[in-house]
Amino acid sequence: MPLRREQVVEAALELLDEVGLDGFTTRALTDRLGVQRGALYWHVKSKQELLAAVTELVLRPVFADDGREGGDWADDLVEYAHRLRDAMLAHRDGARLVAAHVTVNRSGVEQLARALERYTSQGIPVPVAARWGDIISSYVTGYVLQEQTAPAGTPPADAEPWFPDGHPSSAETFADSVATIVLGMRAEAASLTPASHPG
Missing domain, CATH: 1.10.10.60 (Homeodomain-like)
Structure with a gap:
């Protein structure tokens, strides 16, 4: 065969x-x-082309069609961030792979176009939506890179005074950080002209 x-x-x-x-x-x-x-x-x-194809395979679940239509752009960004983190964490050196070998092929361009249409339909200009997507992608990749390269162990003992209820898990810290980033984007969206306000 x-x-x-x-x-x-x-x-x-x-x-x-x-x-x-x-x-x-x-x-x-x-x-x-x-x-x-x-x-x-x-x-x-080439090996580079092979690794780019592997990266596309790793990221496939991130862009899987979930059947949702017309969701809030902020919710979409949060969902995207979590899917991206999960996809990279599912594979050894996933963040390194994505950071070094991600490419935009024909299907990627089509996915990007569909995503941007969802933003523009809610009054977010394309340049703003594209920048937000890049911000989220860069943050998630950097965060997972730290997760996958940090030595195993517990938080330092001197962290205890700062976290009396226990040091937050990596997943909790990630979720809170993404929420903070998206909160800033909501503020920017609110500053746009009324015609482009998401409502």
């Missing part, structure tokens, strides 16, 4: 989950697939 591109990408993601980005090689992937290097490069022209 001929090797399919989807098989190559899925196998690459499995290998990445096992060895991480630093240990990933195309030689290890071809050994895993039981094929010669030429068979691999029939489907992807």
